[in-house]
Amino acid sequence: MKTPKIRELGEAIRALVGGPYTTKYPYEQTPMAKEFRGILKCDSEKCMGCGACIEVCPADSRKLEDDKKKETRKIIYYSDKCIFCGQCEAACPSEALKHINEFDLANVTRDDYTEVVEKALVFCEKCGKTISTKQHLLWIADKVGELAYSNPTLWIPLTRELNIVEHDKTNAYPYRSGHIVMLCPDCRRETWLHETWGY
Ligand code: SF4
Ligand code: SF4
Numbered sequence: 164m165k166t167p168k169i170r171e172l173g174e175a176i177r178a179l180v181g182g183p184y185t186t187k188y189p190y191e192q193t194p195m196a197k198e199f200r201g202i203l204k205c206d207s208e209k210c211m212g213c214g215a216c217i218e219v220c221p222a223d224s225r226k227l228e229d230d231k232k233k234e235t236r237k238i239i240y241y242s243d244k245c246i247f248c249g250q251c252e253a254a255c256p257s258e259a260l261k262h263i264n265e266f267d268l269a270n271v272t273r274d275d276y277t278e279v280v281e282k283a284l285v286f287c288e289k290c291g292k293t294i295s296t297k298q299h300l301l302w303i304a305d306k307v308g309e310l311a312y313s314n315p316t317l318w319i320p321l322t323r324e325l326n327i328v329e330h331d332k333t334n335a336y337p338y339r340s341g342h343i344v345m346l347c348p349d350c351r352r353e354t355w356l357h358e359t360w361g362y
Pocket of ligand 2: 205209210211212213214215216217238254255256257258259260
């Protein structure tokens, strides 16, 4: 047996006093740096289904699916395709996305790598086109404050949410009926030009 070098003896003494350098992973999580960009978590309450994260995702790991029949929008996240670039977290206006400090993504089936958030959709009452999700419109109304009352597409869901008015499904509005309905931007422009200015 060779005589141990001074450096190795030093290492052995340091390990005896301070404990080993290795961790007991997977029984204990390896401590990561504070800045480490790990697993992407989505707060489904905060997510409003705006789709901004899908626009910026370079890896196609986020998808948006609108179901007109069920009147819902699905935001789907495939974590097995994610490259952890952080673009979606930076673009999310409601701060629903967060990369946490953990990295263990091991799962049993491929389905376990798919996460879905579902939100109620709102449609244009004139042409039937999708406007956005109800939660997104309420979020915008909250952000713009009293300015929301200048746009019926914002104040109608807001007043319905606050239970101030009931949804009149007969569309028998008493005054300027074409204006005071939920409209997509194209129909809103057309209605204003037609009903206000006669174009
Ligand atoms: S971290 Fe990057 S790759 Fe992953 S979902 Fe977000 S934008 Fe897409
Ligand atoms: S709120 Fe955030 S997570 Fe939800 S769809 Fe919009 S950008 Fe994506």
